């Protein structure tokens with residue numbers, strides 16, 4: 063197969079590129095990534111001389127680039143490219159609307175024109191909004207996105223759906239829960255906690271810390287996308303999840319335990335506006351139809367993740383020396399000023 067992977071220099075995309083190159087010796091991957099603040103060529107270290115991987119720096123909103131790649135004889139497109147951080151979307155949603163909605167539309171139109179036979183849209187469980195204490199999201203749960211990020215991903219998800227219904231365009235949608243693992247940008251909860259704890263810096267926990275996410279090791283997500291790519295049915299949606307609900311306080315305590323750091327580092331800071339209380343995925347459909355199950359136990363996955371960050375502190379340091387630190391100050395200085403008000 064010859065596959066266009068977009069956003070393949072980010073967290074999940076780069077893990078997926080490695081997973082596919084390891085799994086299929088005769089596949090060719092074209093990796094289109096704009097290298098925004100979240101894209102990082104260090105995530106693709108070791109692949110520069112791999113003749114089955116070609117990196118193209120470019121924008122999924124750029125019609126000319128996208129048309130050229132789509133016309134190069136592709137079997138499939140997998141769209142990971144996105145602005146992916148909820149907190150950034152609350153500060154300014156414009157890049158989210160551009161990349162997540164207009165970018166997906168550009169890819170869809172070009173893929174349809176060039177009759178690409180398979181399009182996998184990497185959507186998210188955030189399209190469903192927030193759950194109460196019981197139940198889990200199924201593929202039939204009504205869509206109710208709560209953040210600008212989630213609304214932009216829902217718009218893209220619905221565009222993909224509309225292309226299937228209107229043009230019989232052979233698209234499939236995946237909606238996955240929270241991923242964790244190597245190469246995750248340290249603005250996200252788990253890598254942020256690990257990298258701050260390693261430096262004895264405060265660990266910011268929004269509000270009461272009892273928000274729940276359903277965590278999945280990134281390698282399990284890659285295996286699920288592999289199943290959907292090869293066996294998913296056009297027009298279908300597949301939920302993907304770890305069956306592994308944890309509160310944010312459970313996560314921070316696990317990180318502290320493993321790194322043998324003091325709980326005195328924990329800081330309850332001002333909450334995220336519109337913060338979704340709980341996510342949980344019912345992944346029965348992909349289990350029964352495509353024979354996928356999560357394999358990595360949370361304790362193993364966290365041990366592997368923490369070990370990776372301990373061994374790759376240079377990777378984090380390079381990120382911390384760039385734009386990220388300006389974002390961090392903007393996001394967390396404001397939060398700590400209002401700490402007293404909690």
Ligand code: NAD
Nearest residue numbers: 069071072073074096097098100101121122144146240241
């Ligand atoms: P990420 O932010 O780490 O990576 C996104 C990548 O997209 C970066 O490499 C960035 O440079 C690239 N990109 C951004 N704008 C682009 C543009 N206009 N053109 C080309 N490339 C562009 O994100 P991630 O966590 O790896 O998430 C990947 C996808 O998976 C996203 O679509 C996200 O919505 C979805 N998702 C993520 C999770 C999660 O827990 N991280 C869970 C479910 C779904």
Ligand code: DAU
Nearest residue numbers: 146147148186187188239240249250251266267268273310
């Ligand atoms: O559910 C899938 C989604 O998971 C993906 O679509 C998103 O791209 C991905 O970023 C992730 O979104 P979340 O908002 O759930 O992830 P984040 O790591 O930002 O936050 C996880 C939880 O931790 C959430 O309840 C907010 C909380 N949090 C986060 C940060 C960054 C804190 O308490 N402190 C923090 O500093």
